[in-house]
Amino acid sequence: MKLLELLQNEAMKSKRLILMILVSGVCNAMLLVLINKASEKIDGDRSFIFLASILAVMLFLLAQRYILRQGTKKIQNVIEDIRIKIIDELRFAELSAVEALGNSEIYARMSDDTQRIAEASLDLIKALQAMVLVLFSFIYIGTISLPALVILLLGIVIGGVFFFYNNKSAATVFKEVARKDTAFYQALSDMLHGFKELKINRQKSDDANIHYRMAASEVNTFRVKARFINITSQLATESLFFLVLIGVVFVIPQLQEYSDPNIVKISAAILFLIGPVTLVIGSIPSILEASQSAENIENLERSIRSAKSNTDQYHVGKDNPLDLQHEIALGNLYFEYPSSESNGFKVGPFSVTIPKGNITFIVGGNGSGKSTLLKLISGLYYPDSGIITKDGVPISPDNYQHYREMFSVIFADFHLFERLFGLGLIDEQKVEILLSKLKIDHKTKFKSNTFSEIKLSTGQRKRLALITALLEDKQAYVFDEVAADQDPIFKKFFYEELLFELKALGKTLIVVTHDENYFHLADRQYKLQDGQLISND
Incomplete structure (x- = not known):
């Protein structure tokens, strides 16, 4: 038995x-x-x-x-x-x-x-x-x-x-x-x-x-x-x-x-x-x-x-991120869900280049494959074919986790942790400054590495997720519709101030957005439809 x-x-x-x-x-x-x-x-x-x-x-x-x-x-x-x-x-x-x-x-x-x-x-x-x-x-x-x-x-x-x-x-x-x-x-x-x-x-x-x-x-x-x-x-x-x-x-x-x-x-x-x-x-x-x-x-x-996966055989706490010097490139990348999931939806093959320190927008309708592409770019999905390179060096099973460690990601279906994990003891004053900057300090406080309140509106929860991402201070940021569910004032702040502040720090920014009024701010823009790349501006 x-x-x-x-x-x-x-x-x-x-x-x-x-x-x-x-x-x-x-x-x-x-x-x-x-x-x-x-x-x-x-x-x-x-x-x-x-x-x-x-x-x-x-x-x-x-x-x-x-x-x-x-x-x-x-x-x-x-x-x-x-x-x-x-x-x-x-x-x-x-x-x-x-x-x-x-x-x-x-x-x-x-x-x-x-x-x-x-x-x-x-x-x-x-x-x-x-x-x-x-x-x-x-x-x-x-x-x-x-x-x-x-x-x-x-x-x-x-x-x-x-x-x-x-x-x-x-x-x-x-x-x-x-x-x-x-x-x-x-x-x-x-x-x-x-x-x-x-x-x-x-x-x-x-x-x-x-x-x-x-x-x-x-x-x-x-x-x-x-x-x-x-x-x-x-x-x-x-x-x-x-x-x-x-x-x-x-x-x-x-x-x-x-x-x-x-x-x-x-x-x-x-x-x-x-x-x-x-x-x-x-x-x-x-x-x-x-x-x-x-x-x-x-x-x-x-x-x-x-x-x-063999790519996940790593020692916890000992994984330094790769150092991004020039660009991330996806070469003929292709991914297909099993037929029992998402009706066998597939993306690619396509080739995408994301230069370091640039703002890259990914646009497209619902179901076009944007979130899947983000998971491929950040290393959460392994491609069925094609290759990802960092500064011309292929990402292999030996360094996949190190590659992931370059990113801080906020997906559309993100989960907000009440406690900040993986950051050690955070300076509370630094967090309070960010809470004030993102206009959320009246809704929650930060003490002992914990937010006092996370049962907030969707837009407010996204602002807390942004604060967590900023505190992680990674080389590349992936933001999936973070500006959605926000008021016009915050949207303007996000696109015209926050993204450019991060860019000035040399951060690489990959942003999924539907806000056409701000498309002109991107250094590069990729448009997806039915899992295929239909334009590259």
Whole structure:
């Protein structure tokens, strides 16, 4: 089982935990033996049995306390390792591959699946304790009556065969549950991210709600189906135990003479076993579901790992940007999305030259390929063919990350971090000056490397993104529609002052814009249409 594979490394580190599981199971089984012994000596001295029973209970409780505390700690260590491992894998994956995976898939694996693994792992520990108890109870029954043990084992074998085929079906259902979970998260994501669009259009909201309800209902249907399969197994197993009990009480006495105390002891032992066996069976659905979750996580890691590029094998924190002296050039660059994404949209082949210290505008209608071109220029997408050169030197797997480090980028769908990462301790006064310069100081403050407020309008958030980019002080800036959603005064400031201030500092500026009134300010201008370069001014 994938769950056991996932936990075995951590379990091997804690032999004491395994020992305590054995101790708790043995102590529990000893109580059965001691209680039966005590029932034989109703009129005799039972003080030793009494003290032994108290000792067994105390040892059981101490072992149980240790198991639950250490087990919880070990399980959480496993969950932490999973999450850190996935994040580390994601950091070095290609952007296009992460986009193909989708946020819903990653969220489902990182939240629901890890939570199921944590919960089922504790169930697994309890099941192991119960199995130790069952094993020692079998040994005890065998010392009293071999025929009773044979009947009991026969019942277990019959139940095991039924259980195997039943839970094979449950495992298949849990695979479908995982798929439906991802669809549910996608529907939930649509409801949250598209809230404004749904709020303004009731028909759209109603249709989206129906889709969301259907996704939630499908998850529920398959979960219930899987649980029903297990309930059937549980009832069948309990029925087998009662049949075994009937066999012990009515059949064995016909085969061989037994004293009443022995039959009572065996019956008590079998009744004692029903609880632990039911616990083991009851834990199987969560263990199966967690095993499927472990497989989901393994598949996610495999997908991310296969999306990792050799260009991303670099040492964190030790990547100095390349030094741009003359120009960036794209030679016959071509890129095509997989057919399942963006309907196989492609850009190129085209050749573009971006001189150092120049202002380069990229213009074109929506869907013309501007954002894709920016991702190629900044090294976030790898071209299917063609070459990127810096000062005439080709960008290769050995220096791709160093090439990326030249850029500071604000995409149209940018993410604004509340905290400034990767800049060390920033001079707060310097940030306050920029906040004032970009007319945003009345909306947010900066302290301890953190903006006090980022839940602002789109235009205001873009100004904060600009401040972050300026603080990064990179050689090249890529601005994708940064001036959109801004008032005319700020637009004028952005095009006529800020861009030229950066140009005077020797910065290379690549700007996507629709503002025709400012096209004349660019040193170069490229126009795209349907992924093709149609003019070069």
